[in-house]
Amino acid sequence: MPPEWHPQDWLWIGFPHDAGEWPTAFARAQEEIAAFANAVAESGQAVRLLVRDAANDARARSLVSAAVTLERREYGDIWLRDTGPLIVSDGAGGRGARRFGFNGWGGKYRMAGDETIGAALARDAGMEPVVADWILEGGAIDTDGTGLVVTTEQCLLNPNRNPQLSRGDIEDRLNRDLGFERVLWLGDGLLNDHTDGHVDNLARFVAPGRLALPVPTGADDPNRAIYEDARDRARAFGLDIADVPSPGLISDGDFVEPASYMNFCITTHLVVVPTFGSVHDGDGVAAVAALFPDRATVGLPGGAVLSGGGGFHCASQQMPTP
Numbered sequence: 001m002p003p004e005w006h007p008q009d010w011l012w013i014g015f016p017h018d019a020g021e022w023p024t025a026f027a028r029a030q031e032e033i034a035a036f037a038n039a040v041a042e043s044g045q046a047v048r049l050l051v052r053d054a055a056n057d058a059r060a061r062s063l064v065s066a067a068v069t070l071e072r073r074e075y076g077d078i079w080l081r082d083t084g085p086l087i088v089s090d091g092a093g094g095r096g097a098r099r100f101g102f103n104g105w106g107g108k109y110r111m112a113g114d115e116t117i118g119a120a121l122a123r124d125a126g127m128e129p130v131v132a133d134w135i136l137e138g139g140a141i142d143t144d145g146t147g148l149v150v151t152t153e154q155c156l157l158n159p160n161r162n163p164q165l166s167r168g169d170i171e172d173r174l175n176r177d178l179g180f181e182r183v184l185w186l187g188d189g190l191l192n193d194h195t196d197g198h199v200d201n202l203a204r205f206v207a208p209g210r211l212a213l214p215v216p217t218g219a220d221d222p223n224r225a226i227y228e229d230a231r232d233r234a235r236a237f238g239l240d241i242a243d244v245p246s247p248g249l250i251s252d253g254d255f256v257e258p259a260s261y262m263n264f265c266i267t268t269h270l271v272v273v274p275t276f277g278s279v280h281d282g283d284g285v286a287a288v289a290a291l292f293p294d295r296a297t298v299g300l301p302g303g304a305v306l307s308g309g310g311g312f313h314c315a316s317q318q319m320p321t322p
Helices: 026-042 054-061 117-124 167-178 224-237 281-291
Strands: 008-014 046-051 068-072 086-089 095-101 130-135 148-152 182-186 204-207 210-215 240-245 270-275 296-301 316-320
Touching: 008 026, 026 046, 026 054, 026 068, 026 270, 026 296, 046 054, 054 068, 086 316, 095 117, 095 167, 130 167, 167 182, 182 224, 210 224, 224 240, 240 281, 270 281, 281 296
Parallel strands: 008 046, 046 068, 095 130, 148 182, 210 240, 270 296
Antiparallel strands: 008 316, 086 095, 204 210
């Protein structure tokens, strides 16, 4: 499986279609996803924005530029990082698609289309997906392209995913299905992450052997201990660590949101970082930009999207160039 910074033919993005997922921020979530799609398309990369029905299509067309391609699809949640196909290289200039079992993030969230959209996208791209015999979401893993993958124990060892598999079994399957020869196990993901601690909200590879991790900001940063534990484990693994400030405490009433600049999306020409109206937004975007000197970096509001359970990285899936 190539790293996300490998050149991409296009980026799939899911467009919000169910107001029930964003009861107080549906229109704003659509606008934030449209701005994300526009930024990537206008950077020179093809974007395929999935829309569910005629009304969804019309709303998206009112928000996106002509550079964005709309595709009518039967999908549930917009989190294509988890429901879309994972693309691998065959080592000979070709590519293949992998699909895994999906159970609504441990049985918590089920929507029609979530279990079928990955295969449909792969087949329309000319690839018959190979379906694995275990449950895995794409946001639960991140790779540096050398055969190394990072994940969290909270997610991949959660009994609501693969209770029949041991840690060793999962490592064997990561190798067999995606070519990962080494696994860095972090502990927990962010507080209140609906996905049971997906790693793409906590730790991201930015180069071979180099892992970006958040630095807590403010005495009330709700994830301080989680960041420190992840840093200790990454150091013990021998990785080079890049610091990215946390947005700090972001809350909706009494609910602490799992806000993170780490949910950035790497595309061929552009890196898109979610922002949350935090005083640390500027520093967070600048820190990510410094990690990708070969690309432009932009911060875009992502608070409304987050209120539905994810971010820009979660809502997208790339098609790597062969």
